[in-house]
Amino acid sequence: METKLPIVGADASGGKGSPKGRQITQAKMSTVEIVSDPGEGAQKCAQIFGAISAKMGNGVWTVEIIPAEIQPPPRLPAGASGNRIRIGSVPVTNWGDRSKVVVALNDQVLLARHRLDALEDDAIVLIENMWKDHTDEDIRQQWVDAMEEVSDRNYRIIEIPMEEECLKIVDNPRRGKNMWVLGLLCYLYDRDLELAAAQIADTFRKKAQEITDRNVELLNAGFSWAAENLGFGFEVRPIGDDRPHVVMNGNEALAMGAVASGMDLAAMYPITPATSVSHHLGEEFLKFGGLLHQAEDEIAAAGVAIGASWSGKCAFTITSGPGLALKTEFIGLAIMTEIPLVVVDVQRGGPSTGLPTKVEQSDLLAALYGQPGDAPRVVIAPATIEECFYSMITARKIAEAFRTVVMVLSDANLATGVSPFPRPELDPSWVAAPPDLSPIPEGLRPYDWDPQTGLSRRFIPGSPGGMHTLTGLAHDEGSKVAYDSEINQRASAMRSRKLAVFQSTLKPPSVNGPEEGDMLVVGWGSTKGAIEEAVEEAREEGLSVSNLHLTFLSPLEPGLKEIFSRFKKVVTIEINYSDEPDDPYITPENRRLGQLAWLLRAHILVDVDCWTRVLGEPLRPGAILNAIREKMPEGGVS
């Protein structure tokens, strides 16, 4: 993306504090990453840099680089820890392809990024040089080997005496080097130093003042060193959106959305990458009169949420793949007994323990069909961090209005991505009303299904005259165990009907791009930003391609068949596994498809192709663009 608007040197004297003759590259978007051993604070540095950039009016997307182990030994590629930050003069919706700038605190973490193809061919590598002349011969050799390995690219490697410079200020540069690097980045990207100092103060507000002071000193030192030694920088202009914004990750947005929805009880069991929702709720929920219950296991978490929901306001439970598997029975119970329940699944790689910290969209079919028996429920997938917030409000309302289970499918990409969005204008109608405990009119039954819609009034304990026993057994309108052969057929129809009724309230999805053409790319969930970026790029190349992104997966949004008919080919793009059509033994009949592709084929009865990857990382727009080129129908290039 840096190549989009390169005006090298045109604005060389611009930017406060810039030395004359500094080479400034203007960029619509720029991607920088900071990697280190765990514990060296690369993530904190990056978070502050992202926050400053957001405050300066840039589009920002920050994503964590998480080591594979909890406490890996130092200087191991597998231990690389840090963040990628993509900033733009336009809203940034995804993590991009490869990074333009990387700050590496040692040669091994650089190698990790290099091997993942995370860096542009001409990336600027700012690397700590203490290892080059280290007293340990093995380390010196590793440095040499690493430089050799990366020499197949045209990286511009700049060795920087970070340790040496930091030692002028602190005794232990391992703690503090990150703030020095922050200063260096502030210089490179012309960030406001006062804003940076304020952000540091906020970050360390719970610590002693001297910690903030020393970190600000390091910040300034890094900035000054860069000003004296680096003759280049980047200009990424603000978007020019004056609306107030908030910046947070998807899990924080889910937690905030839960609060805004008026749900008072969250039950969970720790599981990556969902847990940080509860970290946030654990700290903040109390202020709202809410209760976060850490249950003894995933099953109990679902049971507690169901018990709470049945006896009053809708409650929710948060989990990820393995936990969702355990909650299966209880979700079935909630559907059978028509108890409102919101289940958040922050998806990770699977099956089984899979890739705990990495993104995947492999739970779609489990979320839709993961119950023995017929168990219709609503499934929605936020596509952005902002939608994580609003999806909880929507989910709560649907769950209560339709007496059903609503699954919210987020994923590790949204969970750990940090991005600004317009500050929500809070609306009291979002908040759940207190439960209706008014007396139940004589003759009304706990499942008096409206024969048209399947809807019925909830009977909540405490309502006089509403006494009944709900049961997971097949039951009639009076919640009596069904012995009549017709009852199960009727009750199943009523539970199913609710989905159709809900679907009738939805609008057909909008197509991004021309309403007809050669190819329609369909996605769901967190891939929206990357898909749209790739599709727009493809159109600039002259390809006749549009895209459509689904928020509702169950029921599916209406009108899809008609929309699909306007395109020669429909392709889903997803982060789950599908067979490659030309792999050994794979035929059009036995080819296993992406999960949305299965779903669309089954519902719409049209041919849907797919391109999916399970690389343990968010999709890169460049890779999607390549896939679009390959999948274009014959004669598709105009």
Place this chain on the structure above:
Amino acid sequence: MSSACSLLHLAEADDREFKMGDYEAAVARWCPGCGDHSVLTAVQRLLTEEQLKPEDTVFVSGIGCSSRFPHYMKTYGFHGTHGRALPISTGIKLNRPDLEVFAVMGDGDCVSIGAGHWVHAIRYNIDMVALLLDNNIYGLTKMQTSPTTPQGQKSNTQPQGSWLPPMNPLSVTLGVTNASFVAQTVEWVPSHLFATLKEAFHHKGFSFVRILQRCPAYLPKLFEDAITDPERIELLVHPDGVEAKDLEGVYKDRVYHDPTDIDAARRFAEDQSKVRIGVYFRDESRPRYEETRHLPTLTAEEKLSVLDQEFDRYAV
């Protein structure tokens, strides 16, 4: 939204007087001679004596013969999934501490498939009554070994006889830190059963009552000794437990046991030489989870105002 109306209604209804029949929902369909019948009657008597409002009382059960219990109560009932009565009860009490909650579980339910929840529910010590209707066998699924089946007892799944010594639900419960009420009674002595339930109900905390009961279909002779021979029974008596003065003539073996003495309680639980009934342990000073976690309810406007302040921290 209509809380004002419902409060008015409840205020009017406070003069209601509930009779046994007001708690009876249907004719129980357990086998004749099943211990569940006695428990149902004792519970309905308890509700009558305590004048519990049917709409504010909840029976939660799992799966099994005894888990049909809520269907026969004219209160709110939750007949859920196997082994999960306690998480559901926990959710109800966390959200609605004003409701009276009773969990009714069988031995398969509580001690086998739901054992993980059982141990933690003891620790949460939520103010509710948990009844373990222990007939030492699976009945609904037709005679399979349960964790409390006596060693050597033949069943359809272990036709050579149960391989292992049975689990002791009293010892397990008494072994959990924060246990606050542990009692044992038998369904064939109605006055003791009722007195024990009454103590359990009045205890503030998680009141665990194991009720030994007969299964006429699959283990008809299981408690024959204890039923026919009063010397097999030992009564734990105390003013803070069950005094059972009416039983003095029948059960001569009476031990004065102070229920605050957990060491003695554990010894009594371990010793299987007698069927020992009464209150083993009781401590109301234990923290109750729903109380430590109870929070004031905010209005929608108050909530959003706090949320708005929260957003300030994330503002850019």
